[in-house]
Amino acid sequence: MGNERAEQMKTFARLALLLVLILAMPGPAARAWPFKSKVTRQNYERIHNGMTETQVEEILGKPTEMKSEMGLQDLGEFDSWIYWHRGAMVMIDFSNGYVSDKSWTQG
DSSP: OHHHHHHHHHHHHHHHHHHHHHHTOOHHHHHTSTTOOOOOHHHHHHOOTTOBHHHHHHHHOSOSEEEEEEOGGGOOEEEEEEEEETTEEEEEEEETTEEEEEEEEEO
16 A cells, blocks of 8 residues: 555656646747647738638637627628737638738737
């Protein structure tokens, strides 16, 4: 039973060390982390009117929020994709599936 307890302590110590190493990652290594956001000013600048939703998703990834509205008098469908990242809000507006406007708000 004492041996089992020693193994549990070793496992706990290894996990604690791994956590410390992850938290102490230097900047370049942290930026290479696999969960890196695609929402950057550079990618935002690549978005332009007339792009499809698929093209935008390839550049910025899936949005944090999506809002849809039907236009008056059969003007079509209007969608807004909203992305939040590091204090910035990015909104991409679509009209009938194509980019019609975009905005970057730093908060």
